[in-house]
Amino acid sequence: NTIHALLGRNGAGKTTLMQVLTGQEFETSGTVEVFGAAPRENAAVLSRVCFVKESQRYPDNFRVTHALRAARLLFPNWDAAFAAQLVEEFALREKQLIKRLSRGQLSAVGVIIGLASRAPLTFFDEPYLGLDAVARQLFYDRLLTDYSEHPRTVVLSTHLIDEVSDLIEHVVLIDKGKILLDEDAEALRDRAVTVTGPGSAVEQFVAGRPELHREQLGGFLRVTVTGAPARPVGTDLEFEPVSLQQFVVRTTQSHGPQHNDGPVGAGAGRRESS
Template sequence: MTAVIEVHNLTKHYKDKNALDNVSLDIDGGAIYGLLGRNGAGKTTLMSILTAQNFASSGEVRVFGEHPYENTSVLSRMCFVRESQKYPDDATPRHAFKAARLFFKNWDQDLAERLIEDFQLPLKQTIKKLSRGQLSAVGVIIGLASRAELTFFDEPYLGLDAVARQIFYDRLIEDYAEHPRTIILSSHLIDEVANLIERVIVIDNGRILLNEETDAVRDRAVTVIGDAAKVDAWAVGREILHRESLGRVASVTVLGHLSAQERANITASGMDLAPVSLQQLIVRLTQKAGAENGASIAGVPAGNQEVR
């Protein structure tokens, strides 16, 4: 596949902190990406720079092979849906959709009207008087109905209840299946979006920890549960993401793919295997990265630090 986004050594510095720290990655076209990480990890900063709404301190960005800043031919092919989107005081959802229809060449009015009905959105109410969920619905409708070649959703579900979030996920998958494009979905509700995304990008403290296919990520770790002595003996020499114990029983989550024979040996020795969800894996990876980063700063072995 052809890369629609190319990022090389991207850094964004704010006062005494790097929001992005020497980030490099390529994003291929025609897939749904999950840009995952904790609040403040750098997700919004990265998307803002990619969509020319912010400036990098250093590094290079190319979108569709060109620099995006003040580049109409690039910007007209992108849609960035963000929770903090501002509208004129007297604007209504109807005004917002009319403007979007003029800007996005692939705009689908039938889809927009269907989504308006799905979300029960009042069209004549001024946007500044909408609830937080209704405001999120305005962004979701624009993002989906735009059918832009490259669409960014930055935490689009904020304010949406569980039913409305599921409507968004269902409509996203339905429309993507009929009209493939590149979608980047930023979220910290990892389990909710796990079945939507085809590739996972994990960012933490401004650094990319992971950029892989979702199915490959799920196979990267496993949890072994059983007698603490047996579990600890089995885990020797393996990369441990997390360990916890209760009495004589322990569980350890380790990185690495296990063969069928290894799994059979674990079961035969009286221990149990448990899958690691995408959310569990990403939480453990970011905890491990945070502990290692703290160790490098403080000079304290990471294993002696408590992760909260």
């Protein structure tokens, strides 16, 4: 029971990975097991999995209430009272036609289904698209509260890393279809530091340390290094903590420019939405 952040730039393979794990794509090599079994066309597995897609499609005549009724039939742990509460909090009406909803309202429908499903394994693929800051915070608050009361595994794909940094317990970072990080979020928060000061002093301090980023500022140098180095006393060096978002960005950048050379699963040679 953990809230995982699935991170990576556009085209990294995040959506493809989630599609493979939820039985919607075939893996191109290896084996995939969810709850100890292959997920594809496996009702016993898929009844315990909820996948909230960034671009979920509904029949043209569907209203919000139809989507909620369908979810009730799909998910054994469905909480209708919680869903009704969320509909009100996100300012939706159950009789609204889904095809007439705004981008943010459509995202809210997905968020409601994902939360109220209480599925043991829930995937949210960029669920915040179109949601304003207030609605996004409502999602984060309800997710954290309900997760505390009903522990389960949540996988959250997002680019808004700083916004969710207080929620996530584990980070998986992928780029070009490869896993760069698969670690506890708390450990990553203390992994790197940015050092700024006179060029020669900074060079001496960072010598031999793995670098994530460096930039020249006139006669000064600013370098981000990994590890938790002892900070010398009585020097002209300045030290800044590196946020989780900065660490993820710098780690990704350190592995080169973006290009697709074989994303995870069935998406090889094809760009994907996130």
